[in-house]
C-alpha cells in the first residue's frame with residue numbers, strides 16, 4: 505500500500521501516457537474519495553468534467569478548430585501570473601521550463617520546438633482522459649484554494665492507483681471552447697484542466713524531477 509508520504513514524494517506532472525484506457529469505475533472511485541477533501545464550511549466548491557473516447561476526440565477537434573483561428577489562445581478569464589512577479593519566482597519559473605525542455609533536447613533558441621511542446625497541452629499530452637475543474641464565479645481566493653486541495657487529493661489518489669496526472673492551467677487560454685463544449689453554466693468559471701492516464705515510463709519528458717526549496721527558505725519556526 506502506498507503511504508501518503510510516498511504518494512507526495514512520487515507524484516510528478518506527467519506529460520506522456522500509455523495508450524491504455526482508464527476504467528469509469530476507477531475514475532468514479534478517485535473522485536468520490538477526493539471529495540473527502542476539506543473546504544471551508546464544507547462548501548465543496550469543486551466541479552469536475554471528464555472526457556474520454558469519442559467525447560474527448562470530438563472535444564479535441566473543436567480545440568484544433570479554435571487554435572487554427574486563435575493562435576495565441578482565446579484570452580483568459582483570470583490572471584495566470586502577475587506581470588511584476590518577483591525575481592525569485594521568475595527564476596523558478598525559468599528553471600522549471602529549462603529543465604523540462606532539456607529532457608527532450610529542445611534548446612532555448614528552438615522557439616518552434618518549444619511552441620510545439622507547449623501545444624501538446626491542448627492534446628492532453630495524448631492522455632486517455634481529460635479533466636476540467638471549474639468553480640462558481642462568485643467564489644474568491646478561499647474557495648479556489650479548496651478546489652486546489654481537491655485537485656491535490658485527486659492526484660495523490662490517482663498515483664496510488666498507478667495512474668499519473670498533469671494539472672494544466674494552460675487550458676484557461678481555451679476557456680471559450682471548453683465552456684461551450686462542456687456547456688458550463690454562465691455562473692461557472694473554468695480553473696484548470698488535467699491529463700489523466702497511465703504514465704509512459706520510457707518517455708524522456710517523464711524523467712523530469714523538479715526542484716524544491718528547503719524548509720528554511722519558506723517556513724519560519726518559532727518556539728521549537
Ligand SMILES: Cc1cc2nc3c(=O)[nH]c(=O)nc-3n(C[C@H](O)[C@H](O)[C@H](O)COP(=O)(O)O)c2cc1C
Nearest residue numbers: 515516517518600625670671672673674675696714
Ligand atoms: C495548478 C497547476 C497548473 C499547472 N499547469 C500546467 C500546464 O498548463 N502545463 C504543464 O505542462 N504543467 C503544468 N503544471 C505543472 C507544473 O509545472 C509542475 O507542477 C511543477 O513544475 C512541479 O513539478 P511536479 O508537478 O512534477 O512536481 C501545473 C501545475 C499546477 C499545480
